[in-house]
Amino acid sequence: MSSSSAQPGVSDGLAAWLKALGDKALRIDEPMAVEYEATALQHALDAEGRYPPLWVRSPRLPNGEISRFALVTNLTASREQVCRALGLDDHRQAASWWAGRQERRIEPVTAPAAHAPVRDTVLEGADVDLRLLPATVQHSGNPGPYLTAAHATTCDPETGIDNSAIQRCWIKDARRMSWFPYPNSHNARNMRAWHERGEPCPVAFWIGHHPAVSVAAQVKLGYPESHWPAAGGLIGEPVRLTPSLNFDGTLLVPADAEIVIEGLVHPEATAPDGPFAEYTGFLGPAVDAPVCEVLSMSHREGAVLHDCGSGLADNLTPDNIAMEGKLYSLARAVSPRLINVHAPAQGRRFLALLQFDGALAGEVRDALAAVLAWRRVKTAVALDSDIDLFDPQQVNWALATRFQWDRDLIRVDGLSTSLLDPSLEPGRKTASKAGLDATLPRYPSTPPVAHPEPAALRKAADLLRRLTDSGLADDWPQL
Numbered sequence: 001m002s003s004s005s006a007q008p009g010v011s012d013g014l015a016a017w018l019k020a021l022g023d024k025a026l027r028i029d030e031p032m033a034v035e036y037e038a039t040a041l042q043h044a045l046d047a048e049g050r051y052p053p054l055w056v057r058s059p060r061l062p063n064g065e066i067s068r069f070a071l072v073t074n075l076t077a078s079r080e081q082v083c084r085a086l087g088l089d090d091h092r093q094a095a096s097w098w099a100g101r102q103e104r105r106i107e108p109v110t111a112p113a114a115h116a117p118v119r120d121t122v123l124e125g126a127d128v129d130l131r132l133l134p135a136t137v138q139h140s141g142n143p144g145p146y147l148t149a150a151h152a153t154t155c156d157p158e159t160g161i162d163n164s165a166i167q168r169c170w171i172k173d174a175r176r177m178s179w180f181p182y183p184n185s186h187n188a189r190n191m192r193a194w195h196e197r198g199e200p201c202p203v204a205f206w207i208g209h210h211p212a213v214s215v216a217a218q219v220k221l222g223y224p225e226s227h228w229p230a231a232g233g234l235i236g237e238p239v240r241l242t243p244s245l246n247f248d249g250t251l252l253v254p255a256d257a258e259i260v261i262e263g264l265v266h267p268e269a270t271a272p273d274g275p276f277a278e279y280t281g282f283l284g285p286a287v288d289a290p291v292c293e294v295l296s297m298s299h300r301e302g303a304v305l306h307d308c309g310s311g312l313a314d315n316l317t318p319d320n321i322a323m324e325g326k327l328y329s330l331a332r333a334v335s336p337r338l339i340n341v342h343a344p345a346q347g348r349r350f351l352a353l354l355q356f357d358g359a360l361a362g363e364v365r366d367a368l369a370a371v372l373a374w375r376r377v378k379t380a381v382a383l384d385s386d387i388d389l390f391d392p393q394q395v396n397w398a399l400a401t402r403f404q405w406d407r408d409l410i411r412v413d414g415l416s417t418s419l420l421d422p423s424l425e426p427g428r429k430t431a432s433k434a435g436l437d438a439t440l441p442r443y444p445s446t447p448p449v450a451h452p453e454p455a456a457l458r459k460a461a462d463l464l465r466r467l468t469d470s471g472l473a474d475d476w477p478q479l
Helices: 014-024 037-048 079-086 091-101 186-196 211-216 227-235 313-332 363-372 392-401 454-469
Strands: 026-028 054-056 070-073 121-124 150-155 162-166 169-173 176-179 201-207 240-243 252-254 259-273 287-299 304-306 338-342 351-356 379-384 409-416 430-437
Touching (some): 014 079, 037 054, 037 070, 079 091, 079 211, 091 313, 169 287, 176 259, 313 338, 351 363, 363 379, 363 430, 379 392
Parallel strands (some): 070 304, 379 430
Antiparallel strands (some): 054 070, 121 287, 150 201, 169 176, 259 287, 338 351, 409 430
């Protein structure tokens, strides 16, 4: 993986990555409870707009004991850190960068178990106890400890083509956990194909990796298509894989992951799952979910369990970056003057901001229509090149001064949507979506934007820096 700064490689392990961050990570050495406390700290940090990874060195389990595994959460909350992990210095260019790389493919390489750090320790059968993992209980109403950043890997029984996706698991006891693949997900499709043959579905959950691999593996693909070549294309090097312990090479897992759990999901085996927080910020309802019978667990020496704060920036940022790349490709295909796309975490995955430079008649509406066709997007806003997509004040200014509801609104009803949208009434499966063209009309009477004199602005910025550095600005009001 190419990067302008010296960073641990993707095979060096998550702990090496965290150590290299130094003061950019929040290292907590005193015991911290996995029940509520770690997630509560994430909520407090989100409220202040601070996004350091939280490296809990002594996570306290529900029984009061200290886990032998460390815990990291908030790992992917910061856009800057996620993009730097991928080798991209400027997070503002994530949309075009991801769009340019998402079609690249670099085939994975296979490493024998002797050269796979995730096989440092192998536990099988009765030696496995999932309750020793520092799985978190995140929110009031959650029924128990969850694995929240486990990449579930399955394959189609006919073609053998694999799929990998982050999907939650509720640890029920030592070797049993529920697993919730969304019904329309590729993993659920693979599972149903195994069950239709009357066979249990093999599944491997890999947890924790260099952030570049964890994020790149979330690339949006068609079915069936393996995530490993696509992830390699995004990070610029092959992902190292190793054969699973139980499935005769049917499934491959990342050789450099922190933890791998392997098991079988039998037909008709289900159990209650949830309520659990979703990316919307609301608790999703309790559901019946497949049950995984765990066969083995292996892990690195000194393994770190990766947790993801559901409904927080940690949960939203990596998927939104991938979404920006997808939307950039869709909109750019119909509007060559599109220059950027941003899906702000504040909009969950329902809001997309599009930026144009001198779009011709009809281009903006074409692009808005293309983006609204993407299932999760509910509102898309078009903006001029002088508006900073990453500054909510500028976006609000554009909406307030450049938009007329009767002229600039596109409304489309009956489009596909995320059924997690809490505004949908019971039974509704489609959404009403809106495109807002907040680009400034170019009439002869259109006034120019008010700008300060450039030399005076530079002088003012220098003065402000000196005042800030001296501490004189510490008590100034911010709102």
